[in-house]
Amino acid sequence: MINARRNSEEGSTARSRLSRLAPLDADAVRLLEEAARTSYALRARQELLSAGSSIEAPLILLDGWAARARILPDGRRQIVSLLVPGDVTGVSDLPEPLSSATIVALTPVHVCAAPPRGASAALDLAYAVSRAHDEAFLLAQITRLGRMNAQERIMDLLLELRDRLDLAGLVRDNSFDVPLTQETMSDALGLTPVHVNRMLQAARKAGDLVWTGKRITLSDPARSARELGRVPLRVRAG
Amino acid sequence: MINARRNSEEGSTARSRLSRLAPLDADAVRLLEEAARTSYALRARQELLSAGSSIEAPLILLDGWAARARILPDGRRQIVSLLVPGDVTGVSDLPEPLSSATIVALTPVHVCAAPPRGASAALDLAYAVSRAHDEAFLLAQITRLGRMNAQERIMDLLLELRDRLDLAGLVRDNSFDVPLTQETMSDALGLTPVHVNRMLQAARKAGDLVWTGKRITLSDPARSARELGRVPLRVRAG
């Protein structure tokens, strides 16, 4: 289940994304490369971390997608946030923190333990920005679920993913890979898979997006963003 | 608008709550008392902090209720979280952090700047636990909005508030003050005020709760919690 890997390509997405959150010095890059050297692989549907279990160390998702989810006793599932390549999760100021949600791989993934805090000031700043982003994404998710209809939820989530993937350097010409099934999307959006399917068709017919295979192309993200009242994410002054 | 106050009673709720998150030593208590001495009052509907503005210092809500909210361009409002007496908000590891939501007083409130981090190890631990709680509440809010129906949302929120108020020593015999209008609840629950009203009546008829004036009494919180699959909040091991 845990396969140590030696692929130096692995960490590049994480480095790319983190360096856009805060400038990384040579020291930070070295720490990241070292961490990536002991990455391991998980298959889709495997759990990276289960709710209530203790968080040994922050994780970096080097490759692939994952989801933080909560399950209700009757089986209903809510994805509270999606993790895309380069994301860091599990950073806490608490000694012996416990996970408040289950993290499950949505695709085959490669993960590694993140360098601990305190080892690099540049990295610590990147972690702080990353955490602030994560909180902003949670607030955005709440607003989506509470006050948007199905069409708005879908487009708003895709725009968020676009922005996030852009930070990792994974967007080209408004198109990007989204390896989510409609069922997974429905768990993230608080909808049924059937309804996601119908609204996605409506969005395609309206010319808002093209979705072929795993790749999405947004026709006019700027316009869509304006219509939804999305504003650029800023978490610190200056 | 800002009235310095000299009421030594003020900080007691905050002390009480924080000390249940982590044991406070004499030093921490002194810092809290000092901070509470320069509290100020705001009327209901006034903003404590507006979205996008910079967070000068963490805030302690000494008294009264507030809400963190996001407003959509067409006026729809989503309350992302409620702040109850004793809550701390705005703790960040970021230099010059910006607020990602507007904080508005729901009742007349007294707030003060929290002692800065680094001044007391005990207090820092309390802040860390408080932050972990806040994150768990956001996840709970997401699950409520995404996967619960109106009745479940209402009861689940009330149970969460009960637990939180309990930490501040504000629950007696399963009853506690909830100074929320049905409209405010609807903004927190992603529903219309009309529907909140109807579902509240249903809950009363079903004997699940009594709500007179501003005071709520839950008939059988343990049973309700079980039915909703709520589990005790734990954010750290040991």
Place this chain on the structure above:
DNA sequence: CGCACCTTTGAAAGGTTTCAACTTCTGTGG
């Protein structure tokens, strides 16, 4: 080629919203 998984479709039921009016509270001023 066949099984598993994902997407698509239809029709009916259901939960929630909308709109508009009415009633009950609560606090303030006469």
Place this chain on the structure above:
DNA sequence: CCACAGAAGTTGAAACCTTTCAAAGGTGCG
């Protein structure tokens, strides 16, 4: 202490969005 105004709570009927259930197409991979 009562009258009044504004805020909050309540009610009804119809429209609307989303879900449910069930089944039929696609697609990819061993």
